[in-house]
Amino acid sequence: MSYAEYSTPHHQTRFSAEFFNTITLADVEGLFQNDILPHVLLRDSVTKWNLDRTVPSAIAEIVVAAGEEIPCYHDLRPIFETPEKAFYNEGMSSLCLQIGKQQIVRYHFSKLRLIVNYNNHEYNLLVAKRLLDRVHDSNLLSPNLIAELKLNRFAEPLAGFKVTETPLYTLGSLLHERWVLEDVLNARAEFLYFRRAVPFQHQDAEPSFLFLPTSFFNDGRTLMNKADALYSAKIIAMRERIRSGGFDSLGFISWTADHYSAICKILSLTSSTATLFNVPLPKISSTFFDGHSLDSGISHRLRAEIDQSWPDRSVGKI
Template identity: 45%
Template sequence: MSLAAYATPHPQTRYSAEFFSALTMAQTPQIILPKILQEGGLKGFVFTQIEPTAVDEIIVTAGDAIPCVKDLLDIIQQFEDAYRRGARSVCIGVGSEFKKCHFSKIRLFMNINNNYLPLQWAARMVDRVVSHSLLLPAVIEDFKRCKFSEPLAGFHVTETPLYNLGCLLGEQWAMEDVINARAELIYFRQATKVLMADPSSLFLPTSFINDLRVLYHLPGRPASPDLIQLRARIRSGTVDTIGFVSWAAGHFSGVNLICLPQLEHGDSLHLPIGADIVPLLRWAFLGLPGFELPATARAQSF
């Protein structure tokens, strides 16, 4: 038997990958997870050749206290070599006890760690949507039936699990994938205003400026297929505005390039535009009528 097969929990085991993937948004507030110990809670571990058979050596219960993911990585990284040498279990020191665990139980520990915050986000989303009636009743029921880890539907570029929308609660921070989903939604809304034609306003994901930062510093400054396609779209004469989100040092800001050219920049913290933005755009749109930035270009705040 391969290590992958041996260490994979049974699909019907609580906290298995299948267990989490089957959870709906409505179920997330009801799920009780074991306590995750702080880093260093795992006092030590040793591999053994004894294959566990007792139930408590294979499954995890809600009342257990389990190691955090950082402590578990040391075990996971040694799995392959230990299995090849005949190991079939690992004894872990938690508190004052040493407990024998099947390799699959270690995988359950990892699953719990990986889904701990996503479940919290999903549960908070359900509470906010229901308590504030943010959607129509029928739509709320559809929302609650969604799998909490399924990707947002209807997007062409963005792929992010539904639970990631929970990062918007509290308005303290946002994940890049969620920002990109919002950018794509803006583009779709623009597209619906002009039927039977491509929208004149483009809104690009964070990968646009991130890719430019890489390409600009490569020998010869090659253009990526996406950049070549964007340039062709601009040359068609059907583009009036190009907007995008810039991400740098954990901070997002918005940039608009209007066909004149005119450059606008918005930042919730009122920070200036990134020092590399104008040079990057000047290179990317060199020779494109209406979007070629002069050397003296400056961004206006909006």
């Protein structure tokens, strides 16, 4: 028997390579809820180690039990290359570790693989669990979509990445990135805009509905604070679009100090709208709209679509 065969865990064993390739997000949630995961010991917990010819037969020497204390990756790293050479040259079949001053444990070489696999995925499991917690707590998805999400494999590649396969669990690393919230809002706004724009393609005309992302007004706010700043290409294009009169409704998102405002119709520029930017109303009118007022209403169909995509249009902290 080769060392690879001897040291490779059965594919159905918990924490084997196949285990991490096949478990779903629902399985990950169950691992935490049922306290199945082991506990990784602190660095330098392994004080001594040696190899032995005894072939382990006890279950505790072959698999990782729920809640078991296991060495960390750093403590195992000096041992990695030794077992294979000793297996062929000296017939060694197990690893004995002294943990702390008194505890002695014996591992089958296949269990050593399991422990290394878990160390490699400990953080990935944690961020996947945090991702699920965030999805549940924030009401980002309906219960049906959450159930569908949980059916996806833990390490399943994200759709849309052609160059590299990015595992699903990596989404959890974005939870503390504040810019992600802005990107999500802008993506939903873009989706709303394109959904409205599709019918106009058949008419060879520009869409009658404009929706501006947060970056538009962030750029505008910066320019307003500079007396001699030139208007950006986006603002110039916006003014020309409004001057053309080829639309009947406009919406935009503003982001100010963690507060997002989604305004989905403008009958006229009012003082409440100006307050959002902390600049005088005439300056907003002259900079973005060149004096043109927006006095058209929104159709019932558009209103329904906006309510569906943006159920809460009031200023709120996210």
